[in-house]
Amino acid sequence: xxxxxxxxxxxxxxxxxxxxxxxxxxxxxxxxxxxxxxxxxxxxxxxxxxxxxxxxxxxxxxxxxxxxxxxxxxxxxxxxxxxxxxxxxxxxxxxxxxxxxxxxxxxxxxxxxxxxxxxxxxxxxxxxxxxxxxxxxxxxxxxxxxxxxxxxxxxxxxxxxxxxxxxxxxxxxxxxxxxxxxxxxxxxxxxxxxxxxxxxxxxxxxxxxxxxxxxxxxxxxxxxxxxxxxx
Amino acid sequence: xxxxxxxxxxxxxxxxxxxxxxxxxxxxxxxxxxxxxxxxxxxxxxxxxxxxxxxxxxxxxxxxxxxxxxxxxxxxxxxxxxxxxxxxxxxxxxxxxxxxxxxxxxxxxxxxxxxxxxxxxxxxxxxxxxxxxxxxxxxxxxxxxxxxxxxxxxxxxxxxxxxxxxxxxxxxxxxxxxxxxxxxxxxxxxxxxxxxxxxxxxxxxxxxxxxxxxxxxxxxxxxxxxxxxxxxxxxxxxxxxxxxxxxxxxxxxxxxxxxxxxxxxxxxxxxxxxxxxxxxxxxxxxxxxxxxxxxxxxxxxx
Numbered sequence: 001x002x003x004x005x006x007x008x009x010x011x012x013x014x015x016x017x018x019x020x021x022x023x024x025x026x027x028x029x030x031x032x033x034x035x036x037x038x039x040x041x042x043x044x045x046x047x048x049x050x051x052x053x054x055x056x057x058x059x060x061x062x063x064x065x066x067x068x069x070x071x072x073x074x075x076x077x078x079x080x081x082x083x084x085x086x087x088x089x090x091x092x093x094x095x096x097x098x099x100x101x102x103x104x105x106x107x108x109x110x111x112x113x114x115x116x117x118x119x120x121x122x123x124x125x126x127x128x129x130x131x132x133x134x135x136x137x138x139x140x141x142x143x144x145x146x147x148x149x150x151x152x153x154x155x156x157x158x159x160x161x162x163x164x165x166x167x168x169x170x171x172x173x174x175x176x177x178x179x180x181x182x183x184x185x186x187x188x189x190x191x192x193x194x195x196x197x198x199x200x201x202x203x204x205x206x207x208x209x210x211x212x213x214x215x216x217x218x219x220x221x222x223x224x225x226x227x228x229x230x231x
Numbered sequence: 232x233x234x235x236x237x238x239x240x241x242x243x244x245x246x247x248x249x250x251x252x253x254x255x256x257x258x259x260x261x262x263x264x265x266x267x268x269x270x271x272x273x274x275x276x277x278x279x280x281x282x283x284x285x286x287x288x289x290x291x292x293x294x295x296x297x298x299x300x301x302x303x304x305x306x307x308x309x310x311x312x313x314x315x316x317x318x319x320x321x322x323x324x325x326x327x328x329x330x331x332x333x334x335x336x337x338x339x340x341x342x343x344x345x346x347x348x349x350x351x352x353x354x355x356x357x358x359x360x361x362x363x364x365x366x367x368x369x370x371x372x373x374x375x376x377x378x379x380x381x382x383x384x385x386x387x388x389x390x391x392x393x394x395x396x397x398x399x400x401x402x403x404x405x406x407x408x409x410x411x412x413x414x415x416x417x418x419x420x421x422x423x424x425x426x427x428x429x430x431x432x433x434x435x436x437x438x439x440x441x442x443x444x445x446x447x448x449x450x451x452x453x454x455x456x457x458x459x460x461x462x463x464x465x466x467x468x469x470x471x472x473x474x475x476x477x478x479x480x481x482x483x484x485x486x487x488x489x490x491x492x493x494x495x496x497x498x499x500x501x502x503x504x505x506x507x508x509x510x511x512x513x514x515x516x517x518x519x520x521x522x523x524x525x526x527x528x529x530x531x532x533x
Contacts, residue, residue, distance in 0.1 A: 049444070072448075079446035089441045093248040105237050106447040150445065 001027040002048065007057035007067075009043050009213075017043030017211040020057070025191065029156065030184045032200045033193045034224055035210035039186065042084050043194045044210070045162045048191065049083055049097045050074045062157060079107045082151025084186075086163035088143045090135040090150075096122065097131040100150045105156060117153060125179060140173030148179055158189045165196055173199065200224040242458030244509040252431050254461075255509060257467050259427045260319075260515055263420045264442065264471030267511065270416055272475075272482065274409050275499060279490050288398070289360045290367050292374065295384045296324065302382050303355055306374075309358055313373060315366035320358040327353045354384060364399055377421040421518060428522035432530070439530040449531050468511045476500055486520040 002025040008208055009017035033041050045113045046052040047059055058067045066077055073130040091098050097118055103115045111121050122131050125145040135143055144164060151159055161180065170216050177199050184190045193198060200223065207222030208215055217225070246253045292310070294303055303321075311319040322330070328351050335341040361367055374383055385456075432439075442452050479496035487493035500507070 051444075074450075075443075075446045075448045077446075078444060083444060089444060091438050091441055093245070093438070102442070102447075103445045105446060106232075106442070106451055108234055179506075 001206045002191070003058075003060040004047075005060075007047065007054045009019060009040075009047060009052060010055045010144055012086065012179040014214045016040075017052075018047070018054075019070050021128065021213070021215055023208065023215060023218075027189055028184070028187050029204065030181070030190045030205040031192065032203060032205060032207045032222075032224075033191065033210060034195070034200060034207060040137060040213040041161060041210055042148075045160055045191075045193055047179075049081060049159055050057060061086040075106070079103075079154060080156055080158070082148075082154075082156040083150050084147050084161040084164045085145070086166035088135070088140075088147050088167075090143060090146055092135055093210070095132050095134055096127055096138070096146050098167070099135070099146055100153050103150045104155050109154075121149045121153045122146075124152075139172070140167050141169070141175060144168060144176055145179065148176070148183075152183060156188065157158075159183060160191045160193075162193045163195065164192070165194065165199065176200070197224040238451065238454035242455035242462065245455055246459060246462060249431075249435075252434065253463070255472070256427055256431055256463055257521075260463060260467035260519070261471045261474075263423060264467055264515065265474060266416055267514070268408075268471060268475040271285060271507075272479075273412075275496065276486060276490070277405045277409065279400075279495060281398065281405065283490060285402075286360075288367075289358050290370065290386060292357045292359065292383050293385045294354040294356065295382055296350075296352060298354060298382045300327055303467060304420060306379060306382055307357055309379075309400055310359055310370070310374070313363045313370055315363075315369050317357055317362050318358075322356040322358065324351045324353060324355050342402055347384050358470050366397075375405055417431040421522075424515075424518045425522040426523070429526040432526040436530045437453065438474075439527065443531065452531060453527065454469055455525070456523045457520060460516055460523060463519060464512050464516040467515055468508055468531060471511070472504075472508060 002021040002023070007023075008022045008150070011017055021040075021044075028054065031145055033044060035041050047054055053069070054067055057067050058065060060066070061077070064077070069077060070193050076218070091102065094102065100121060101118045103116050104117070119128060119131065122128050125148055127142060130142065135146065137170065138146065144167075148166075160181070165176050166181070168176060170199055173196065174186065180190055180192065181203075204221050204223075205222065207217070207219050209217035209225070244435060283394075292306070294306065298306075305320050307319065312314060328345075331353060332342065332345070359367075361370060371386060439452055476497075479500050483494050483496050486495055492498070
């Protein structure tokens with residue numbers, strides 16, 4: 001599903017994002033990417049959604065080589081990946097329903113399909129009764145659920161979550177993780193970038209540890225630790 | 232088709248949901264258009280005033296009372312054939328005398344002197360108008376030939392030469408000033424609009440990047456701004472032209488006295504309403520569109 005081959009990203013001479021990274025993530029996997037700040041986790045996310053291009057190496061997503069993706073093809077890639085950010089990135093002047101619908105509207109989906117599917121997805125994340133509210137009228141956990149609904153609505157094969165619980169309390173964190181686990185059970189590949197030791201340890205799924213832009217550990221049923229135990 | 236209709240809907244939603252920003256943008260556009268209209272009025276009035284003054288200037292050639300009909304006819308034909316001359320009016324001896332009597336109707340001494348004379352002492356007159364005040368010199372020079380020396384008794388040119396030169400200098404200066412003012416206003420308008428739009432786009436930069444992150448194409452992000460430019464242009468042109476039209480009625484009360492046409496500005500505005508609206512819409516739309524495209528470019532790179 002996702003294959004990185006010798007991928008490096010160098011911003012300046014002394015600023016390395018990723019250094020010669022090889023990583024393969026198969027369809028349906030739930031992979032946690034952990035590591036201290038500045039180890040290249042966010043760079044990895046940016047490369048996966050083509051916000052950045054690698055300095056060298058090859059990135060393949062679903063058989064599509066996006067290493068040298070054309071600017072005009074970037075929207076097509078992003079419509080196939082659901083992205084969840086720590087800071088939610090909701091459109092403040094659009095309601096919950098409109099925010100979720102927007103992901104389908106940019107893809108040119110017909111009005112009738114949008115009208116059918118959006119309320120259903122919002123029901124799944126428990127926001128059916130609040131769909132006409134604006135983001136500022138919701139709690140942090142509710143906003144993150146809107147983001148999950150938006151990332152799910154076009155049925156992506158991959159969801160990339162960059163610190164999705166970073167701004168949430170423990171109860172909301174648990175709720176969001178439960179939703180992500182459910183999504184994964186339906187076959188969606190999840191790439192989770194997090195600092196949260198507890199959620200990584202509870203998941204007992206694959207854990208990839210990054211340090212100084214390199215993978216220092218990759219365990220199939222790993223726990224959160226920042227030192228190399230297996231590569 | 233779906234996308235196009237959505238873009239229109241998003242634009243209208245943005246206008247309503249960012250009502251403060253929309254109001255500020257329209258307000259600035261209206262101010263700029265009012266400046267353009269003021270400049271237009273200024274040019275119209277100065278052009279009309281200088282044209283009116285130029286029209287009042289003419290050169291009279293006073294012919295000798297002894298000149299024969301064929302000599303008079305020859306001079307008149309010659310003057311009328313000159314390319315610089317737009318109008319040559321012939322006044323017979325009788326008409327000149329009648330005008331003279333009207334001019335001095337309250338001067339009993341002059342009228343009594345005329346009565347004493349058995350013959351009309353005044354010769355015929357040819358009143359000449361040219362395309363340009365500067366052409367009077369050419370016409371005078373053309374008539375300064377020995378054949379016409381005895382026929383043309385005098386000219387009024389020397390009396391009006393100074394006035395003509397002054398008017399020429401004034402009108403040329405007014406035109407230069409008006410052109411410089413237009414360029415100045417154009418630059419100021421562009422800077423004001425560019426910065427207004429840039430601020431508007433800056434406040435929406437995060438939204439633009441979010442739209443890009445969920446897979447919107449550049450066109451899908453830009454589209455609503457293009458539609459908003461159209462809406463802002465239509466509204467601002469409508470408001471500015473309504474205000475300008477209202478002010479024409481007010482200004483005409485004062486200008487009518489000077490220009491001789493009590494509805495000079497109003498008539499001009501009404502007769503040119505479509506072209507004025509079209510040009511102003513074109514300017515505003517072009518400026519807002521270019522400004523938004525330039526301001527947005529950097530936020531579309533993500």
